[in-house]
Amino acid sequence: MGKNSRERHKAKRKVEEAARRRQAAAAAAAGDPLGLFGAPRIPSQRQIADELIDQAVYAQHTEDFAEAGRCRMLLVDGPGGAAGIQVVNRALFDKLLRDVENAWRRGWQPAELVRAARREHTARHARLLADVIAACMRRYPAATVDHRWSAQLTAMDARVWWEHDDHYVTTWGETTGLDRAAVIALMIDVRHLLGTMPPVEPVGPMPGDARSAGAPIPADIDQRMLDRIRALLAKAESTEFPEEADAFTAKAQELMARYRIDHALLVATTGGREQPVTRRVTIDNPYEMSKTLLLQVVAEANSCRAVWMKRFGFTTIVGYPTDLDAAELLFTSLLVQATRAMVRAEPGTDERGRSMIRSFRQSFLTSYASRIGERLQTATDEVGREMGTAQLLPVLAARDDAVRDAFEKQFPDMAQQAARINNQAGWASGRAAADQASLHGGKPVEHG
Known part of the structure; x- marks a missing residue:
């Protein structure tokens, strides 16, 4: 077994062991601390993918670069082969969508997120984050989006240009000329950035708040x-x-x-x-x-x-x-x-x-x-x-x-x-x- 194969196997076992610990804790909470009355559960591909993504972000945050690299390698291959690759793609995109929404709830606006990605990383990170923001905005009717947000989205050309979210990783790599490993590394970087941005004071309504969207200038302002x-x-x-x-x-x-x-x-x-x-x-x-x-x-x-x-x-x-x-x-x-x-x-x-x-x-x-x-x-x-x-x-x-x-x-x-x-x-x-x-x-x- 080669060195890379051993590292992948070791990282996979670590992820599976973490999943088993969570299952054991759940069983204990349900009054079955020894797990005697339920069939053993094998983590699904999505659970493994989620665990690998979270572990990669945590390792990057703690500067455990060797562990972060092992997790990224497993995400490149996908748990369980070709089918697992699509699972990883979807898991990465879904997590980024949730991260962006959470950043909005903490007071951040679209242009500020994209600018932070450019300042702390590269223009490619910023472009990827703009794509995720565009995907988030699909959920909201235009009438419920504040005019300042709409202007920011237009200025950064945030739009959904790809066909399927499940294929975004592959399509983005083909468009930019990056291989799968590089695209996944970018996505992990963006997740880590979004997770470390502190709360700030909201300066306008979030999408979906139709009552505040597009508020007119008060009549008494000359x-x-x-x-x-x-x-x-x-x-x-x-x-x-x-x-x-x-x-x-x-x-x-x-x-x-x-x-x-x-x-x-x-x-x-x-x-x-x-x-x-x-x-x-x-x-x-x-x-x-x-x-x-x-x-x-x-x-x-x-x-x-x-x-x-x-x-x-x-x-x-x-x-x-x-x-x-x-x-x-x-x-x-x-x-x-x-x-x-x-x-x-x-x-x-x-x-x-x-x-x-x-x-x-x-x-x-x-x-x-x-x-x-x-x-x-x-x-x-x-x-x-x-x-x-x-x-x-x-x-x-x-x-x-x-x-x-x-x-x-x-x-x-x-x-x-x-x-x-x-x-x-x-x-x-x-x-x-x-x-x-x-x-x-x-x-x-x-x-x-």
Whole structure:
């Protein structure tokens, strides 16, 4: 008997022994601890396949790579020969369907799952997971799917392109040029990823919740105001003249601050009920931490709270819907402006003549974010003082308290991580660029 055959036989015996232990436990619970009154049960091919798949995922999680490899080898051959191969195919696909549904129940959205697969593994893992998501969505009528989920599915081209789920493993391998062992390894990777993703706050209804799907924008939200803000920020992003960008951005921030305050007063005076909600904004490399800092200071200036989930590359923001709209719009625009200024800046070289572009840009963006935070908060405070009334202060204070409570409930044990600054030239250049992105009517702010 060859080495591979011995390993397969050993792994198969281990799986069968585990199945027998479970049967013995069930017999003991039924009052037959010795198994004397029932016929001995031989595990079915599906039970063996399920056990092998779970054992492979567990071995990968515990980094028992030899055991994981043995389980995958048995899954490639299938328990009982050719018929067992189809059983394994179906078992793998069914388990992935359940894993995706469980991830949705823990708060994850389709695009977030696919993005996590791409970040932690490869584009092939992401494509496979998108296929499984498409298969899950077959169960739900379109009318019961939230419009944001539908948009995500369209953007990732999630569709069922294969004919039979039982043949998915084979068909996917033929389409991608991978052999059966490689496809099974990918599927085990995806199962392990889905099983290790922690619960997150839901940001919308799951498929099947027809009552919440496609919820319209409330009538009291002035869509025309948002369109004006978007237009101003688009002009700030496109102009090559810093003075024009200053003026456009300043006007946009002023409109956003007034818009948020007016909306808060409207809700309070009409007796409306509005609660803080959660959104997630993706942050990609390079310079993830510095970009995240920019989003955080923008969120805070707009009465929101934000926290970065480094592993998955996104920031969770908690706030009222109008405030979140303002924060997302301004962050996107400022990131465009910061990137343009960063690319134009000269990074220089170190004492050995080596390029310092990465440390320069990291420090540039961190400095830019810090300075922008100061300016945004000042601009927001000025609008608040200008519009200040006895009615305004308690309304805004109550909203701030509600956001803080909702945020702390979601993140009771949040850890802080400081951004590193290791390039003084980049820091100075970033601060100067933030001064150019003035939010005070286009006039530079004097340094204190």
